[in-house]
Amino acid sequence: MNSAPDPCVFIVDDDEDIRTSLSRALRTRGYNTCVFDSAQAFLDGYEADQSGCLILDYGMPEMSGLELQKLLVVRGYSLPVIFITGHGGVPETVQAMKLGAIDFLEKPFRQEALIKQIDTALELDAQRRQGQDKARNARARFEKLTEREREIAGLFVSNPSSASSKDVARQLDISPRTVDHHRARILEKMRVNSVAELIDLSNTTKLFESPGKRA
Structure with a gap:
């Protein structure tokens, strides 16, 4: 190369x-x-x-x-x-x-x-x-998330104070164990080690802004 x-x-x-x-x-x-x-x-x-x-x-x-x-x-x-x-x-x-x-x-x-x-x-x-x-790299990884994984990732990022598995499970009417499974997949695909790192990555790269709003 x-x-x-x-x-x-x-x-x-x-x-x-x-x-x-x-x-x-x-x-x-x-x-x-x-x-x-x-x-x-x-x-x-x-x-x-x-x-x-x-x-x-x-x-x-x-x-x-x-x-x-x-x-x-x-x-x-x-x-x-x-x-x-x-x-x-x-x-x-x-x-x-x-x-x-x-x-x-x-x-x-x-x-x-x-x-x-x-x-x-x-x-x-x-x-x-x-x-x-x-x-650009973060966006490429984000695009590989499933629709449900993006939804859960969005909840983590939009409301960090209510990002526990129980909080997210309650909002989506699913089990905490299911949230744990999705969270593990999200962190793996996004190549971060924690929800805190996911939130920081989202804030610096504006993952959850629409393409029209991104600079």
């Missing part, structure tokens, strides 16, 4: 000198880089499963950096964004940060400041993807 590619620092700027100098400086420091001369070029070349972060020029023609950021949000892409700009103002900064930008650096900026934000962005992206993988 091929390992996942290393994270990439995507650089989107219509200024060739900036693209070249940034890419060269980052590669010298050991980062992988991919450069694009416009927002549309980035959209055409980027795939949602590519990890990394995005260094994005704010003031580009045709599609601005902020417009690209908004489009990425709409499409559900979680790639962290670091804005660079030569004429940023407070309203632009506020808009970008509200949409989740890591930082808004005005040119000329110190390379050390950018490196610090890149490292922050790459760590954030790694954490997000780990969370997404955990949720």
Whole structure:
């Protein structure tokens, strides 16, 4: 099995000198880089499963950096964004940060400041993807539960204070022994050791939220 590619620092700027100098400086420091001369070029070349972060020029023609950021949000892409700009103002900064930008650096900026934000962005992206993988794997295991097992698991999660076999048996009008049997199967299939772990897994991966509500 091929390992996942290393994270990439995507650089989107219509200024060739900036693209070249940034890419060269980052590669010298050991980062992988991919450069694009416009927002549309980035959209055409980027795939949602590519990890990394995005260094994005704010003031580009045709599609601005902020417009690209908004489009990425709409499409559900979680790639962290670091804005660079030569004429940023407070309203632009506020808009970008509200949409989740890591930082808004005005040119000329110190390379050390950018490196610090890149490292922050790459760590954030790694954490997000780990969370997404955990949720995806948990959902796959959850789908293997029978309808009755999902019902009982839902009772465990929705009301932990009344999650004893007797409490659940009373609610479903079945025997506590039957609940014990189902609980053992639920824990085995979900690969957890206790109901407490099942509840924690459900809370972190939103197992019992409908697909439309999940982020």
